[in-house]
Amino acid sequence: MRCCLSAPLAALAAFPAPRDLVRSGALLTPAVLRSALAARRERLTRADVVTAVNLELVTLTEDSAVITWYTAVPGTDDGFGHLVPAVTEGEVVYGTHPAHLDRTASEGHPTAHHYVELTDLEPGQTYYYQARSRGRAATPTPLHLVRGNAVGTSLHGLGSHGGPYSFTTPQPPPGRHLLSIALCNDLHLGETTAGRVAGVPMLRGVSQRPGLDPYPEIMSRAMVEEAHRRGADVLLAAGDISAAGAPRDLAEARRILDGFGTHGRDYFVVRGNHDRPRHPDDSFRDGFLGGADGPGYFARDLGGLRLIGLDTYEKNGNGGDAGGLSAEQLAWLQADLRRERDQPTVVFGHHPLTTRDSVFPMGRGQRLDRGQARSIVDAYASSPGVFLHHAGHTHRNKRTVLAVAPHVTQQEVSAVKDYPGGFCLLRVHTGGYALNYYKNSSVPARAWVERSRLTAGGLWPHHALGRSVTDRNSMRLHDLSGVRAYLRG
Template sequence: MLEPRLRTMWLANAASGAAAVAVRTPRPVFAAEVRRAQRETVVASDLEVVTVTDHSAVITWTTRTRNRAGRLRPAPADTEVRIAPADGRGEARTWVFEGLRTPYHYAEVRDLEPGRAYRFEAYSDGQRAVPARTLVTRRSGTPESTGVFTTATPPPGRLLRTIALANDLHYGEPASGLFAGLFEGLRHNTDQYPEFMLRAMLEDLRLPDRAADHLVVAGDLTDSGTAEQSRGVRGSLDEWGSLGRDYFVCRGNHDVRSQEGTDHWGEVFHARERLVEYFVGGLRLIGLDTTRPRGAGGTISPPQLAYLRELLRGEPDRPTLIFGHHPVTRHAAVSNPGGPGFVLDRFNAAALHALYATAPGVFLHHSGHTHRNRLSRPDSGIGVEFLEVGAVKEYPGGYTLLRVHEGGYMVNFYKTRSEAARRWSTRTRSQYLGLHPDHALGSCVDRNHVVRRDFSGLRAEPSAR
């Protein structure tokens, strides 16, 4: 028989061993807890360094958790970005933290130094955000793959004015992502996504950190050019400013006359095959109608081309921004999924290049139609930037700001910031079998770059800062 002290120790050991066995035995409970923990763990992905200016950067990502079936679903989490100079060895410190929980993260890092490289890390609930499985952000050398971005060196001189470049509103469109009958598209539960995406952009442009003086919309304002759509989009734009003073538009292929043959868009804005010319502080804006009566491709009518030649010949050195719906270059023709027949026809594209060669004041040609951000190479050695801008109405869901300084201009693409816009942009990433980001986002240089040019003769906008 055990002595009392040993008996007590034996009983204690036996009890603790039994308790341990009891904890280990019910393995189904343990497995369930593991599965629940896996479901509740946040997955932070879709990391994108969208905007890089001279003093700021915009970084976006999405957080998800797994449901009972193991599928990822959007899940709210906090938003944190840590920053450190890339030339230093110190740990990155928290620069942005937002405790308001959301699945759709938008972090704007401010007060950075111009022309400096920064290391960055993005987190939600302690989980580091990583790029999605797309080439555009995972390829070698991208900010998302290296964890480093470099702020721009701004053009010299004062900021004269800020012009927002936008396109492809598709006001009234019932489904996003339709393509030649191959994809049925995504539907929003309200069927109002073009409306709230437009509203999100217009609200953004009036905020002090964007402060757009003017807005240029390069076509496809409506889905099908009906009277209701044309009046609706005009009403939204008129709440933002005045046509011909604050905002400027041209026609896209979706704005061509409606099924009954009436040109409702023309009645609300301006007639078909009409070139429009405006002046803002000495800067000239010229809008082209590049649409055909039928089809998605583009052309320019001979009278319109003759009028453009006359205008450019009259003031060849005046700083001029030209906008039309269809892209112009060979590079755009061969790199878009629709091929050469989807952009401006080769005859008129060559004619524009020839005209621009005789008018050194033309510095930028803005187009839409392809729903992507793309800085395209000119067909000849002319000093004109051919810029395609992503669609307002779907991923990446935004606009480009053209900040004109005395010594050049800076181009930056921004996603719109409202919760509804970020939610819809995230959902439409999945369009076209998930390949849409590789098509639409563009490279960091496509979206963000600086061009030196002499604009010292332009007048500053009173509201420009």
């Protein structure tokens, strides 16, 4: 670690001068050095002076908000260009006037990875807030490369150090709540390095700390637990369940997802390019399609809500090219949509139909084949019941209203496996729906999310978090009265 040059100096404070050590033949053994470094790290995590950074307004509903930030020891380096964590208390003070922050929410326990939820908010109300740790106001995750805003729905406070920042809560979806669906993707079971790009030295990737569980397992288990806790009735996993289609990784993914419920009833899975078959075995088919010879795409009825799962890598290829459906699958989708044009419908598949507004170049490998995507959007335009297309693959939160079919929202959801590390909750009401993004809140997941934000040379938040709060939290009106309240199981 680059920061360890000062560690021996701190350890030597209680020892004789170096010349005395030399005369006596004493040596600083590796064990002594390790002990000194461990003691220094302990002192650093409880340092008197801290900095509070990476403030993010992650979730915003009509009556709640989730705010996260990180506390660290200023001027330190963990050897990877990241500040050493500082364990301390955290609180959010907030109110309806920037000069009168009269309400407080806190975690109740010290941590370096802060996660505070504000509750009992009023719909359509503007709130001002400031996150604090040991008297230090937290500063936002910078999104200047995309002209983004990580901390609010307005620019209030962005010109000052530490806020207060502001957000306005949306209105709730009209009508009665019917069901909630967790949308997730890119679990990448079996992956060991996040963000590695061959041939680009600065994008060397980020790995888990030695001795800890593999991060895809930590994050996938945390996602299942969080989805349960947030009231999801159904879970959709839109591809790249594994890193490379290995049987053991897909089997572990199946064990983790089975913690949510029964496959094919409580949760549904489609293939991503990383899950493509390796000759002669198709481990994805064996793990999630029962070894059957049938297609990897399907339609299901959930109490009047039509669910369509697409296999967007139904082709031969190396995984880095554009996604593609077989001619049979595309014809099946078009016919299924024509049969019940007005039935409320959610479609999910791994590759997006379109990709826009990225700080990184988005080539053809980041989306579905352009001609096929155009055909699908045209089919949506003639099917007013379709209201949501859920996609993964780009590892970012991005909301796009399809111009040719403006009643349809395409929601790209960031990867489960690393920063920002979570899922999107779709709440279906009779008169509309809400989409809300949640980070995984378990302690191991929070630590990995903070470590993995350094992916892509530290630029990953500009891509993955979402340029605005509305890229991960939104509400739309849509007639969903034909859907019945869902009874799980």
